Amino acid sequence: MPVNDVSVPPVAIPQSADSLVPHIPGVIFQFYRSHSGHMNFPYLEGGGIALAYVDRQQLAKDASLLLEQLTGSDHPKVMSAIERSARWMLPLNTRFRLPFPKEKPHWIAVSANPEPIESGVRWNGLMLDITDQVIEEQRLRKLCDTDPLTSLPNRRKLMVQLTHLTSLSTRHGTPLSIMMIDIDHFKQLNDRWGHLQGDSVLKQLATVTQSLLRCEDMVARLGGEEFMVVLPLTSLQQCHKLADRLRQTIAEHDFGMGQGNVTLSIGVAEYRCGEPMVSLIERADRALYSAKDVGRDCVCLLP
Numbered sequence: 001m002p003v004n005d006v007s008v009p010p011v012a013i014p015q016s017a018d019s020l021v022p023h024i025p026g027v028i029f030q031f032y033r034s035h036s037g038h039m040n041f042p043y044l045e046g047g048g049i050a051l052a053y054v055d056r057q058q059l060a061k062d063a064s065l066l067l068e069q070l071t072g073s074d075h076p077k078v079m080s081a082i083e084r085s086a087r088w089m090l091p092l093n094t095r096f097r098l099p100f101p102k103e104k105p106h107w108i109a110v111s112a113n114p115e116p117i118e119s120g121v122r123w124n125g126l127m128l129d130i131t132d133q134v135i136e137e138q139r140l141r142k143l144c145d146t147d148p149l150t151s152l153p154n155r156r157k158l159m160v161q162l163t164h165l166t167s168l169s170t171r172h173g174t175p176l177s178i179m180m181i182d183i184d185h186f187k188q189l190n191d192r193w194g195h196l197q198g199d200s201v202l203k204q205l206a207t208v209t210q211s212l213l214r215c216e217d218m219v220a221r222l223g224g225e226e227f228m229v230v231l232p233l234t235s236l237q238q239c240h241k242l243a244d245r246l247r248q249t250i251a252e253h254d255f256g257m258g259q260g261n262v263t264l265s266i267g268v269a270e271y272r273c274g275e276p277m278v279s280l281i282e283r284a285d286r287a288l289y290s291a292k293d294v295g296r297d298c299v300c301l302l303p
């Protein structure tokens with residue numbers, strides 16, 4: 001049969017976009033800000049859940065009813081995105097959490113184009129509920145940043161955090177110390193007790209170390225049997241003391257293999273304001289190797 005003989009069932013063509021708008025999974029809006037700062041939504045229509053709990057008639061008069069619901073950093077973030085878009089006539093692209101009664105807030109993405117008018121600026125744009133996408137992003141980010149065996153932050157996450165903390169330390173002149181930790185003769189432990197028992201030691205070490213730290217400290221697994229602890233606002237002496245407490249706690253801990261089976265060598269170092277982060281890590285690494293050299297089960301620091 002020739003292709004052009006295939007009969008197509010008749011479909012009603014919408015007369016205007018207006019009849020489609022209530023059925024789309026998002027919101028089409030017009031947002032207005034006067035030169036004096038008054039804001040409102042002259043137009044706000046659409047489908048999906050995003051409009052379920054907003055009072056459109058009120059928002060047509062005053063947008064601050066919606067903006068005031070934004071929590072945490074979302075309010076200043078959205079306000080400065082509006083300001084930037086208005087000042088430079090750049091597209092407004094941002095996201096925020098919209099509170100929902102009896103539910104977790106939903107993530108809403110906004111994308112709109114500004115248009116200068118005599119009395120202020122007008123934006124025409126879209127809002128989409130991106131909650132599922134944000135949850136997936138958060139899950140993937142956690143996966144990228146976490147060591148699967150111990151659930152500790154991994155090397156990647158640690159480097160990001162250490163970069164941030166060294167720059168804070170340089171800016172404010174505050175102390176920052178690190179510990180480089182390595183389990184002694186871990187190969188022998190694996191060979192003698194098996195890989196599963198080795199894994200269990202790594203997990204228990206992670207838990208014991210975390211229990212000795214404050215919430216602003218961080219312990220990460222760098223790989224294999226090597227860990228790093230980062231201690232903001234901590235001098236070398238305080239770090240040394242804590243490292244020795246950790247060493248002793250682990251030496252006395254019952255890993256289920258009889259006492260005295262697991263010991264740690266630890267190198268400690270303090271950040272020198274302005275130095276590259278790698279120099280700090282190298283110093284702690286060299287201190288760790290000194291600890292290995294002098295017989296293990298000890299804490300070393302370099303001058």
Ligand SMILES: Nc1nc2c(ncn2[C@@H]2O[C@H](COP(=O)(O)OP(=O)(O)OP(=O)(O)O)[C@@H](O)[C@H]2O)c(=O)[nH]1
Nearest residue numbers: 182183184185186187188190195196198199224225
């Ligand atoms: N069970 C277990 N073992 C691991 C894991 N990652 C690395 N290892 C083992 O850790 C051992 C590290 O051995 P080495 O680097 O020789 O160090 P060591 O035996 O601890 O010796 P020193 O550091 O000099 O005291 C190797 O046998 C690796 O196979 C892991 O995730 N689980």
